[in-house]
Amino acid sequence: MLKNKDLLGLKDISREEILLILETAEHMKKVVCSPNKKSPYFTGKSMATLFYENSTRTKSSFEFACSYMGGSFSSLNVATSSVNKGESVLDTLKTIDSFGTDVIVIRHSQSGIPHTFAPHVKAHIINAGDGMNEHPTQALLDMLTLKQNFDTFQDMQIAILGDIKHSRVARSNIWGLSKLGAQIRIYGPGTLLPAGIEKMPNVKICSSVKEAVKDADAVMGLRLQLERMAKGLIPSMGEFHKKFGVDEQILSLAKKDAILLHPGPVNRNVELSYDVVDCPQSFINEQVTNGVAVRMAVMYLLTSNKQVL
Amino acid sequence: MKTLIKNGNIVFFDKIEKADLLISDGIITKIEPNLRDFADEVVDATDKCIFAGFVDIHVHLREPGFEYKETIESGTKAAVKGGVTAVACMPNTNPVLDNKFALRYVLDKANEAGFAKVYPVCSITKGENGELMSDMLSLKDQGAVAFSDDGKPVKTSQMMRLALEYSKEFDLPILCHAEDMDLTNGGVVHEGYNSTIYGLRGINRASEEVGIAREIIIAANLGARVHICHVSTKGSVEIIRAAKKLGVKVTAETCPHYFSLTDDMIANFNTMAKVNPPLRETEDMLAIRQGIADGTLEVLATDHAPHAHWEKECQFDNAAFGISGLETAFAVNYTYLVKQGIIDLPKLSTLMTKNPCKVINVPNNGIAVGEKADITIIDLNKKWTVDSSKFVSKGKNTPFNGMELYGLVEMTFVDGNKCYVRDDD
Numbered sequence: 001m002l003k004n005k006d007l008l009g010l011k012d013i014s015r016e017e018i019l020l021i022l023e024t025a026e027h028m029k030k031v032v033c034s035p036n037k038k039s040p041y042f043t044g045k046s047m048a049t050l051f052y053e054n055s056t057r058t059k060s061s062f063e064f065a066c067s068y069m070g071g072s073f074s075s076l077n078v079a080t081s082s083v084n085k086g087e088s089v090l091d092t093l094k095t096i097d098s099f100g101t102d103v104i105v106i107r108h109s110q111s112g113i114p115h116t117f118a119p120h121v122k123a124h125i126i127n128a129g130d131g132m133n134e135h136p137t138q139a140l141l142d143m144l145t146l147k148q149n150f151d152t153f154q155d156m157q158i159a160i161l162g163d164i165k166h167s168r169v170a171r172s173n174i175w176g177l178s179k180l181g182a183q184i185r186i187y188g189p190g191t192l193l194p195a196g197i198e199k200m201p202n203v204k205i206c207s208s209v210k211e212a213v214k215d216a217d218a219v220m221g222l223r224l225q226l227e228r229m230a231k232g233l234i235p236s237m238g239e240f241h242k243k244f245g246v247d248e249q250i251l252s253l254a255k256k257d258a259i260l261l262h263p264g265p266v267n268r269n270v271e272l273s274y275d276v277v278d279c280p281q282s283f284i285n286e287q288v289t290n291g292v293a294v295r296m297a298v299m300y301l302l303t304s305n306k307q308v309l
Numbered sequence: 310m311k312t313l314i315k316n317g318n319i320v321f322f323d324k325i326e327k328a329d330l331l332i333s334d335g336i337i338t339k340i341e342p343n344l345r346d347f348a349d350e351v352v353d354a355t356d357k358c359i360f361a362g363f364v365d366i367h368v369h370l371r372e373p374g375f376e377y378k379e380t381i382e383s384g385t386k387a388a389v390k391g392g393v394t395a396v397a398c399m400p401n402t403n404p405v406l407d408n409k410f411a412l413r414y415v416l417d418k419a420n421e422a423g424f425a426k427v428y429p430v431c432s433i434t435k436g437e438n439g440e441l442m443s444d445m446l447s448l449k450d451q452g453a454v455a456f457s458d459d460g461k462p463v464k465t466s467q468m469m470r471l472a473l474e475y476s477k478e479f480d481l482p483i484l485c486h487a488e489d490m491d492l493t494n495g496g497v498v499h500e501g502y503n504s505t506i507y508g509l510r511g512i513n514r515a516s517e518e519v520g521i522a523r524e525i526i527i528a529a530n531l532g533a534r535v536h537i538c539h540v541s542t543k544g545s546v547e548i549i550r551a552a553k554k555l556g557v558k559v560t561a562e563t564c565p566h567y568f569s570l571t572d573d574m575i576a577n578f579n580t581m582a583k584v585n586p587p588l589r590e591t592e593d594m595l596a597i598r599q600g601i602a603d604g605t606l607e608v609l610a611t612d613h614a615p616h617a618h619w620e621k622e623c624q625f626d627n628a629a630f631g632i633s634g635l636e637t638a639f640a641v642n643y644t645y646l647v648k649q650g651i652i653d654l655p656k657l658s659t660l661m662t663k664n665p666c667k668v669i670n671v672p673n674n675g676i677a678v679g680e681k682a683d684i685t686i687i688d689l690n691k692k693w694t695v696d697s698s699k700f701v702s703k704g705k706n707t708p709f710n711g712m713e714l715y716g717l718v719e720m721t722f723v724d725g726n727k728c729y730v731r732d733d734d
Contacts, residue, residue, distance in 0.1 A: 110624045111507060111578070112507065112624055116578055195501050195502065
C-alpha cells in the first residue's frame, strides 16, 4: 500500500514504498512484454492526463499503462481546451475530477503545482513532472532498470551528468536512489549545478566527467534543453559535449557491466555522443518499456486496496 | 478631554520609568508618579508598558487601486492594533502616488479613517517606471514625507544618481528598494538548498547586495543621504556597516521576518513565506540580529504587504510576494530581539519610533511633556498565538500564523484619542 493519496515525488515517500512500486512493476512488466497485453488491474477505472508541457513518451506511456490494465482514459489537449481561455489549473483539475476520474496525471512547467492542488481533488494525482522539482515515475523507471541489472542498490555508484539545475529527473533520482543506499556523483558546468546540491543525501560533486564516471555502475545523461544556450548558461553545444558529454571512451572508464541511462529524448552529440546512444551498454529503450510497467504499478497501487497482486 | 494612565512602566528612548501619564486634549501634559489629577477617563496600566506609538515607515496601504487587498481604513486600523500610530505608505498604488491628486486622496482617506497617521511616500520616478523624476519638491510641499519606487528598484544607476542629486539640496529622504533585477532573474525564493530541493528559481544574495552597494556608492560620491529598505542578507549588513564606518550618510531598515525566520519556511511550497527580498538562511538571520545590536540597522519596519487570499492560495510561482505584518511586528520584535537579549526595551522603542521618524524627517520626541499623545500600552507578559483569521488587515497572509509570541497591544492612542482597545476573545 502507498501511504498517500497521490504520487507527487520521491522526496516524501519511504524506501519501503519505493521497493513495493518496483516489485509491482516487475510483475507489470510481464504484461507489457506478453503477446496478450490484457490485465484487470485498472478495469472500471479511468485516468486523465493533463500536460501543460510537451511530452511524447511520458504521456503515451501513461496511456499504454492504462490500456494494458483495462482502464479508460482521456488526454486533455491543453492547447485546444479552456485552459487557453484562461482557466486556472485548479479549476481545470476540479472539472476533470468531477468527471469521476480515478487518476489525474499532470505535468506543468511550474514547480509545486501538483503538491499545491492535489489536496483539492478527490482523484489520485500523479506528478508527471513539475518544473524543476520532481518527475517521480521517470526516476522509478530508472530505478527499475537498475534493479534488473544489479543485485543491490546498496553502495551502487551512479553518475548523473549535465544540466542538474533544471532537471526534475535528477532530483527525483537523488531522492529515490539515496533512500535505497546508492551513492550519486554529480558533474556539470557550474551554471547548471543548483545551489546546495551537495547537501542532498548521498550526493558528491565531482570535478570532471572522468572522475564522475570512473568505476561507476551506471551513467545517466540528462537532456540539455536547447534554450539554456540561448540564455547564455553555456557557450556552445560543441564545448558542452567536449567537456561534459559522454562518449564511448568516457563510458569505458565505468565498470565493465555498467549501464547507460537517459530520460530521453536524447540530443545526440550534445549530452551523449551519437554512437554511445546505441551501444550495448545503453538501456535507453529498455527504460521506455520499464516506464510503462512502473506507471502501471503506480496507478494500480494508488487505486487498489490490495497490498500484493 | 483628559485621560490619566496610572502605574505604567513608561519606555522612553533611553530609560524605563514607572510613572503616571496625563493626556489633556491630545497632548501629554504630565509625567509623574502618583498623579491625582481629575480625568474623564482613568486607565490602569499596572504591570504594562507604555511606549511611544510606533512609526512604521514601510507599509503598503494599497489604496487607491488595490482596495481588494487593503484600504487605508483597514490598514491604519491594523496599524493601531499593532501599536503603530503612524505609517509611511508606499506609492506603488494605482495610480502611483506621483501626483498631487493621488497624494491628496490618500491624506483625505487617512483623515476620514481616523486611526493611525499616514505619511505618504511618493514615487521617485513618474509611474515608478524609472525614466523621469516625479515633481518631488511640489509633492513634498503637498505632504509627501519621502520618495521611493518601492516594489522595484530604480532601474538605472544614472536615474538613481539624478534622484539623489536632486533631493540632496532639500534633504528629501530617498528610500531604496535595492535590487539588481538582472541577478534576480525571475527568482521566487532565496537561492540555496531549499530552492534546489523544491525546484524553485532562486534569488542569489548578490541581487540585493549589488543593489545596496550601488545606492551606497552613488550616495557616497554625491555626499547625499540614502535609506536602504528591508535588508535581508549577511553581506548587506557588512556593506552597510563598512559604509557607515567610512562616513557615508546611509540608514538602513530590516523587517521582523528577516531576523526571526529562514527559508526553511518555504517547505512544501508555503506561499505565505514568499516575500521579496526572500527569507534567507540562519547565518543571515543571525547577521541581521547582530546588525540591529550594533546599530548598523537602525530602523525596524514591516514592509506590510497585504494580499487577497487567492493571491496566495495558488501555485508558488504565481503567488504574490509579501507579508501582512502590522499586527505581529511588535510581538515578533519583542520576542526575537528583546527576550533573546539582543536589545533592551528603550532601544526597541528607538528602532520602532525615534529612528524611523528621523529617516523621514518627522519630529518625534517620544513620550515627553508637550508632545502629542501618540502612545501604545502593551502587556509584555502576555503570550499569544497568531491567528491570521483575526487580523483587522484585509491581508491574512502571514508565515507567523500559529506561532506563539510574547507582547500584546492593549490600547493605542493617536493624538490622545483611544483608537484601539483590545477586546478579550
